[in-house]
Amino acid sequence: MERLLENKTILIAGAGGLLGSRLVPKIIAQGGKVIAADINIKAMTERLVSLGVDVHNENLIFIELDIMKEKNVSELFLNYTDIDGAVNSTYPRNKKYGAHFFDVSLESFNENLSLHLGSAFLFTQQCASYFKKHENPLSLVNISSIYGVVAPKFEIYDNTPMTMPVEYAAIKAAIQHLNKYTVAYINDSRFRINCVSPGGIFDNQPEAFLEAYKKKTHGAGMLDVEEVIGSVLFLLSEQSRYVTGQNIIVDDGFSL
Template structure:
């Protein structure tokens, strides 16, 4: 599906990022795997780089180094040490910092990607990672009996990503520059059993997803099979938002 394509994956060492890198390579794509740290390992299909998603300089250097990329996937998830605090205890400065780190860095990425496209005039597909909580209010009942919560910054950022995708798609106004979102449901990552059971009761039976469950949708949006799909949001949640 991605044979001959070069894809830049940001946040490549995260839970979702690792799965995306592996899946793209399996689909015969070439991956530029970038993260805030790197193991500096490379192969025929995967080249690693250090890149701070919050730095326009870092992003710009990658785009300059790889001018012929065909796609970008943003799996990066920068946040400060106060992230995840109960909503009524979050300071305004911390909220603003997290929104700047996450939504602001994605704005910078889209701005630089759009400039890159305009200068190269080569088709480019950008995929952003939003969330079910970018399209609906959190279901706080599933967190009862746990120390977990749904960070207020997360909901604000994820909803903003969906609109940024629409904005840049319309602003560039060219079928060859595509920006889309994928909104997964919860991703299993060692959560307590009480939470997993409560979450599963809200789905059609599968419950929490694994990171690899969303990779097919991402690679589809990167591929030529998704030509003319632009500014949209694909939801993969086993019916959680129904």
């Protein structure tokens, strides 16, 4: 049986992160080649090794990428002619990110929009430019969130120091529309952009939060990052050839 990504080359921006690092071995297992890009190659390599990835695999290439630098991103796409798909799993933010609503300054809000949404625009724009230049089919997957779809359920943060950052909600909602804008502008069936919007992903959050969150789902609670991978692989593959401008929510009913 042919694997989903046989002979496809997939660029992963943020391949050293929580989601990106798990995508690398899954894409290779589906027959794909991976260009693993991250701002810190050493940290990315160490994380992949800790996950059991053979970092010397001939189907794995490491490159340094600062997704917030226009020259860096544009040069990346100049160096390759065979990219079939891309995933932007980066998560740039400033040191003040995560403050409660009334504690967020306009300066900090604008900076986080510039870092996260700005870099998402840049990467999406450069994927579109790459497609226009080579005119080979290309599928881009951007990562949004359930909080780009529905309002936060603030009660689940009670008894914790956590909140749902307002910048995050604004950015993740905007990314979904950025996708639609871009595919409408390019207007070519061979160029697709879609989103995956995960629910909460387990990352050692406080127990009070985990319990409250679980009550809002159909029983799964916080998801393991592995649960999100299948939707990304589907969108990168020929199985979703005419799926474009869409958003797949993976949240075990949290947003219902």
